[in-house]
Amino acid sequence: MKIRVVSSKEEIKTLSENEEIVHLAFRPSNTDIFELVKKCPSVKALHIPSSYKKTISKSAKMYLEMQDINLLEGDVWGHRKDINEYSEVSQGVYDRIKEYRDEGLSEEEINEKMVRETRLSPDFIEFLMKQ
Numbered sequence: 001m002k003i004r005v006v007s008s009k010e011e012i013k014t015l016s017e018n019e020e021i022v023h024l025a026f027r028p029s030n031t032d033i034f035e036l037v038k039k040c041p042s043v044k045a046l047h048i049p050s051s052y053k054k055t056i057s058k059s060a061k062m063y064l065e066m067q068d069i070n071l072l073e074g075d076v077w078g079h080r081k082d083i084n085e086y087s088e089v090s091q092g093v094y095d096r097i098k099e100y101r102d103e104g105l106s107e108e109e110i111n112e113k114m115v116r117e118t119r120l121s122p123d124f125i126e127f128l129m130k131q
Contacts, residue, residue: 002086016040037063094128
C-alpha cells in the first residue's frame with residue numbers, strides 16, 4: 001500500500017484524485033483538509049503525526065467521520081521525500097498479519113505484536129488489518 005507524503009499546503013493541488021492514503025507532514029487547517037478531500041474523492045485515510053492530530057478541530061474530525069475517512073496518527077519513519085513522494089507499507093507487513101491470524105491470535109494481540117515489530121501506530125495497524 002502506497003502512502004502519499006505531502007509536505008506543504010501547496011502540494012495538495014498536485015495530488016492525484018486516486019490517492020487513498022495521504023500522510024500530512026505539516027499541521028493542516030480545516031481548509032487544507034476540505035481541499036484535500038475535494039481533490040482526492042477516493043481517499044480512505046489521512047495519516048498525521050500525533051502532535052498534529054491533537055490540534056485537529058472537532059468540526060474537521062466530524063467532517064472526516066461523515067466522509068468515512070480515517071484519521072490515523074503516526075510518522076513515516078526514514079522516508080526521504082526528495083527520492084520518492086510515496087512511502088510504502090511492504091507486503092511483509094500484510095504477510096505477518098496473516099501469519100498471526102492463522103495462528104489464531106486475536107486482533108488486539110496482532111495489533112500489539114505488529115506495533116512492536118513495525119513501529120507503526122496502533123490505529124494504522126488496525127486500519128491495515130481492515131483492508
